[in-house]
Amino acid sequence: MEAKSHSHSEQSHSHSEQLEMENEKMREALRVYKLEQENLQLKKELESLGMLPQQPVDPASRRVTMHDEQGGEGVEDVTESMKMKVEVERSRKREVIEILDSSSEEEVGSDDDDDDDDDDSELDSDDCSGSEADSDSDSERGTTTTTTATKKKTAPKTAKPKNNRLSPLEVRLEEKDVPSAPGRRDVGDEDDSQTTTATTANGIVLESTNGAEDLQAKVKDRIVKMLNVGLSGGSTEAEAQQAMKLAQRLMKKNNIRQVEMMKERNGGEIKTDEGTLKGGLVTVKLYNRKGNVELSTMPRWLDFLQRPVANNFGVKGYHTRMRAKKDGKARFTMTFYGIYSNCQLAAWAFKVSAEKISTMMNSHTPLTNGISLLQGGSKAAFTRNARMSYALGMVDGLKRSVNESKKREEERREERLRRARLAIKNGEAFEESDSDEGGWGGGGGGFGDVDFDFDFGGGLGGGAGVGESDSDSDDDMPISSLPLVKEVKEEKKVKLENMRRATQVVAQLEKENNFQLALIDHNKAIAESVLKKGDIKLKAGRKKVKINRNSSSYVKGKEDSKEIDLDQKAITNVSNRSKL
Numbered sequence: 001m002e003a004k005s006h007s008h009s010e011q012s013h014s015h016s017e018q019l020e021m022e023n024e025k026m027r028e029a030l031r032v033y034k035l036e037q038e039n040l041q042l043k044k045e046l047e048s049l050g051m052l053p054q055q056p057v058d059p060a061s062r063r064v065t066m067h068d069e070q071g072g073e074g075v076e077d078v079t080e081s082m083k084m085k086v087e088v089e090r091s092r093k094r095e096v097i098e099i100l101d102s103s104s105e106e107e108v109g110s111d112d113d114d115d116d117d118d119d120d121s122e123l124d125s126d127d128c129s130g131s132e133a134d135s136d137s138d139s140e141r142g143t144t145t146t147t148t149a150t151k152k153k154t155a156p157k158t159a160k161p162k163n164n165r166l167s168p169l170e171v172r173l174e175e176k177d178v179p180s181a182p183g184r185r186d187v188g189d190e191d192d193s194q195t196t197t198a199t200t201a202n203g204i205v206l207e208s209t210n211g212a213e214d215l216q217a218k219v220k221d222r223i224v225k226m227l228n229v230g231l232s233g234g235s236t237e238a239e240a241q242q243a244m245k246l247a248q249r250l251m252k253k254n255n256i257r258q259v260e261m262m263k264e265r266n267g268g269e270i271k272t273d274e275g276t277l278k279g280g281l282v283t284v285k286l287y288n289r290k291g292n293v294e295l296s297t298m299p300r301w302l303d304f305l306q307r308p309v310a311n312n313f314g315v316k317g318y319h320t321r322m323r324a325k326k327d328g329k330a331r332f333t334m335t336f337y338g339i340y341s342n343c344q345l346a347a348w349a350f351k352v353s354a355e356k357i358s359t360m361m362n363s364h365t366p367l368t369n370g371i372s373l374l375q376g377g378s379k380a381a382f383t384r385n386a387r388m389s390y391a392l393g394m395v396d397g398l399k400r401s402v403n404e405s406k407k408r409e410e411e412r413r414e415e416r417l418r419r420a421r422l423a424i425k426n427g428e429a430f431e432e433s434d435s436d437e438g439g440w441g442g443g444g445g446g447f448g449d450v451d452f453d454f455d456f457g458g459g460l461g462g463g464a465g466v467g468e469s470d471s472d473s474d475d476d477m478p479i480s481s482l483p484l485v486k487e488v489k490e491e492k493k494v495k496l497e498n499m500r501r502a503t504q505v506v507a508q509l510e511k512e513n514n515f516q517l518a519l520i521d522h523n524k525a526i527a528e529s530v531l532k533k534g535d536i537k538l539k540a541g542r543k544k545v546k547i548n549r550n551s552s553s554y555v556k557g558k559e560d561s562k563e564i565d566l567d568q569k570a571i572t573n574v575s576n577r578s579k580l
Contacts, residue, residue: 166289167289167355167356167358167359168288168289168290168358168359168362169286169287169288169289169295169302169354169355169358170286170287170288170289170355171284171285171286171287171334171350171351171354171355172284172285172286172287172351173282173284173347173348173351174282174283177282177283177343177344177347178344178348179341179344179345179348277339277341277522277526278339278340278526279337279338279339279340279526279527279529279530279533280337280339280340280343280530281335281336281337281338281340281343281530281534282335282336282337282340282343282344282346282347283320283333283334283335284333284334284335284347284350284351285333286298286302286332286333286334286354294331294332295331295332296329296330296331296332297330297332298319298321298332299388299391300388300392300544300547301357301361301388301391301392301394301395302334302354303319304392304395304396304399305350305353305354305357305395305398306318306319306334306336306350307399308395308398308399308401308402309336309346309349309350309353310336310346311399311402311403311406312346312349312402312405313336313342313343313345313346313349314338314339314342314519314523315336315337315338315339315342315343315346315523315527316336316337316338316527317334317335317336317337317346318334318335318337318538319332319333319334319335319541320332320333320334320335334350336350337527337530337531338523338526338527338530339522339523339526353398357391357394357395358391360390360394360560361387361388361390361391361394362387364386364387364390364553364556364557366382366383366386366387366390366550366552366553367386367552367553368382382550385547385548385549385550386550386552386553387553388547388549389549389550389551389553389554389557390550390553390554390556390557390560391557392549392554392557393553393554393555393556393557393558393559393560393561394557394558394560394561395557395561396554396557396558396561397557397558397559397560397561397562398561400558401561401562413509413513413516416509417506417509417510417513420502420505420506420509421502421506423498423499423502423505424499424502424503424506429498429501429502
C-alpha cells in the first residue's frame, strides 16, 4: 500500500514538473512575441515619421540581440539611434496628451512650434512664381557614432539638427496682429500686475489681470496653444481634433461671456467700440518665400480659402489688389474684419492652413493622363492643372466641413433644449451627453406621460390619491398598503426634483441661445462699423474664368482636406505621406 502511494506521489510530482516546464515555455514564447511586437511597432512609427534609413544599415552599427536560455539567438532589436529618435517623438506626444488632459474651460498648455513639419516644394508658375526651397538632405539627419572591433572607440557625436522644411508660400502678419503665442509676453505686461475678478448673473466668475483686455489675452493664449498642438507634426489626428474642439469651444464661450457682461453693464446694450468685442481688421501679406517677394498673382485656391476660414471664426474677409509704382506689378493682400480678437485667430489659421496646403499641393503627384498629353498639352501644364485641382478640392472639402459642423452644432443645441423640455414634462432627470445624436427617442423610459395625480383605485382604500393630505390617506388605508404609499410619495418627490432641475437647464439654454443671437447681430454690426470707419468700399471681383479641373486630383484633394480640419482648426499629417 505504501509502495502504491509512493508511486502515485512520484507520478504527481513528475506531472507537476512537466506542467511547470510547459508554462515556462509559454512564458518565454510570450516574452519573445512581445519583443517582436515592440520592434514592429517601433519600425512602423519610424516609417510613419520618415526616419528609417534609406541605405542598408552599416554592419558596424551596434545592435542589441536577445539570447534565450539554450544559447540560441533570439529576437534582434532595432538600433539604439533609432530608439533615440522614437523616444524623442514619444516624449513629444506625451506633452500633447498632457495638454489635452489638462485642457479644460480654464487651463491648457503647450509650447509646440507650428513650423516644425513644413516641407520643401515648389510653387506652380500659374499660382506663385518660385522654386524649391533649400533644405538639408536626408543624409544630414542626426546619427549616433558606432563602435567596431578594428576602429578606436570614439565619443558619440552630437546629432545635427535638421533645418525646418518651409512652405514655398509665406503668409505674414504684423506683430500687433499676431495672437499671443505660448511663452510670449504681450507688450506692456508687467510682473506686478493686479488681478481682478468679475461675476456674471449666472455665477460665472471671470478672472482678469489689468482688466478685460488681459482676460481676452489669456483666452487667446490658450486658443493659440491649442492651435499649435493641432499643427504639431508629432500629434495624431485624434489628438489634434480634440485640441481644436477645445479651442473652438473656448473661443465661442469667451465671446458669449463677454456679450453677457457687456449687456449687464450697459443695461442690455452691446456697444460696437467697447471692450474685448470691439471691431478691427487684420491684413496679411502673401510672399514667395525663396525670392522674398510679394505674390503678383492671386492663386484661385488661396482666394477661396479665406471664405471657410472667415465663416468658421465668425468674421468676414476680402482681398485687395494693388499695383506698385516702381515695377508696375500687382500686389495682393488678404484682410479679415469683424471682432478684432476673432480676426487675429482667423488670420493665424489662414496662415498655417495656406502654407500647409501650398506644401501638400506641390508634393502632390498626379496620375498621368495620356489623352491630355496626346492632345498637345505639355507635361508641365498638365501637372500645374492637376495640382491646382488638388488645392481646390482641399478648399472645397474644408468649406463643406465647416458648413456641416455649424449645422450639427445648431442641431445639437436644439436637441438639448428639446430634451430638457421633455424632461420637465415627464419628470425625468436631464443628463448631458458627449454626443446628442439619437436624442432620447421621445423620452423613452422614465415615467412616460403619467399625470402628477397618481390614482390607484380601490387598492389603496377608497381611491385615495397621493395628492390628498396625509391625515386623510394614511389613517384610512390598510397597514399592508403603507409601504406602497411611501414608495409613491418618494417617486413623486424625485419627479418634482427632476422637474426643478430640468427647468433650470431650460432657462440656462434659452439664455445662451439669446446671447448667441445677440453675438450674431453684434458680429454683423461690427463688420459694417469697421468698413464705415475705415472708409472701405467693397466691390465684386472679376468673374472667374472656368478651368478644366483634373477630376482625380480634385477628388484626392477633397479626401486629404480631412487632414486640415478647420472646424477644429486641426492640421495633421496625410496618411501614407512622409512627414510634412
